Amino acid sequence: MCFISQENPYMCNNECDASTEELAHPPELMFDFEGRNPTTFWQSTSWKKYPKPLQVNLTLSWNKTIELTDDIVLTFESGRPEQMVLEKSLDQGRTWTPYQFYATDCLDAFTMEPKTVNELTQHTLLDIICTEDYSRGYVWKNDKTVRFEIKDRFALFAGPRLHNMASLYGQLDTTKTLRDFFTITDLRIRLLKPATGATMVDENNLSRYFYAISDIKVQGRCKCNLHGNTCVYDKGRLGCQCEHNTTGPDCSRCKRHYHGRAWSVGSYLPIPKGTANICECYCHAV
Ligand SMILES: [Ca+2]
Incomplete structure (x- = not known):
């Protein structure tokens, strides 16, 4: 569904070979x-072949x-990184x-105090936190x-089992910052420090990292401004199937003659x- 790019060319360490399909x-x-x-997995180059520190950006x-509807979940086959930032863009x-x-x-x-999503409240939901819950390296x-916990954030309005979604929808309806918080066009995973499994980095054995x-x-639905339910590929681009006499990739304007x-x-x-x-036809307006 999405396109991915890496800022650093991917190369494998000596345990695999990018030029051989099986490896x-x-x-x-x-x-x-x-x-x-x-399991099948992507693997970065090792620290050994890279100037210090080993950092890789993955961009989706x-x-x-897109409006996110469930947690973002990354599964690591290496240890989980010791430092990482998940970033979002709303403007491509x-x-x-x-x-x-x-x-x-x-x-x-x-230089951030560690927090968990459970410490957030309705008032601090938009706060950007640093969590230590997912960074313990080796297994x-x-x-x-x-994870990036979408459902736990929804639960602040909809209750622990999300039984009161009406309350969440009501908030989304009236609070643009909240709507935008769960909306993305791109995601970027900035991997800043790999798992080392120790306090000291083994400088003589950097190919381990x-x-x-x-x-x-990433689970979500196309944002169609509630003027469409489905998205389709048109000329290689994802766009809403607009209803209510609206048009545009996000159904964000009225069709011609429907102003x-x-x-x-x-x-x-x-x-x-x-x-x-x-959006109503002119004929109704005159
Ligand atoms: Ca896979």
């Missing part, structure tokens, strides 16, 4: 179907605004803002995942049916 670990292997044996671009990668910082030691890495309690990711899950009243985003309110805010 290569290209980025596509983060997006193929998992659940079979063995949809060329379309022109500007970026952090989504969450991850480190074994937040103060040391980012800590067998957990290989790094690298990043490997087997799966990236009888100004375009307006659809509304979740009143629950449960919402308000379509249909």
Whole structure:
């Protein structure tokens, strides 16, 4: 669904070979179907072949605004990185803002107090936090995942089991900053320090350190401003199938001859049916 690019060319360490199909670990292997044996994964070059420190950016671009509906989950086959930042863009990668910082030691890495998503409240939901929950390198309690917790944030409005989604939708309807928080066009994963599994980096054995990711899950829906339910590829670009006489990739304007009243985003309110805010034909206006 998305396109991925790396700022650093991917090369494998001496345990694999990018030029041989069976031994290569290209980025596509983060997006193929998992659940079979063995897992398939992307692997970066090792620290040895790279000037200090080993840093890699992974960028995911949809060329379309997407509303996140579930947690972002990265599964690492190497140890989880000791320092990492997840960033988002809302304008096709022109500007970026952090989504969450991850480190074994937040103060040391980012001069931020460590926090967990459970400490957030309705009032601090938009705060960008540094968490130490996902950075224990080598197979800590067998957990290989790094998450950005969307559902825990939803739960601040919708309740622990998300039983009161109406309350969340009501908030999303009236608070643009909240809507924008869950909306992206691109994601960037900045891998800043690989797992070392020790306090000291073994300088003589830098080929031990690298990043490997087997799966990236991003679940969301196309943002259609509540004027469409589905997205389709048109000429290689993702776009909404617009209803309510609207048009554009996000259904963000009225169709020609339907400017009888100004375009307006659809509304979740009143629950449960919402308000379509249909673009009306001129003929109704005169
Ligand atoms: Ca995979």
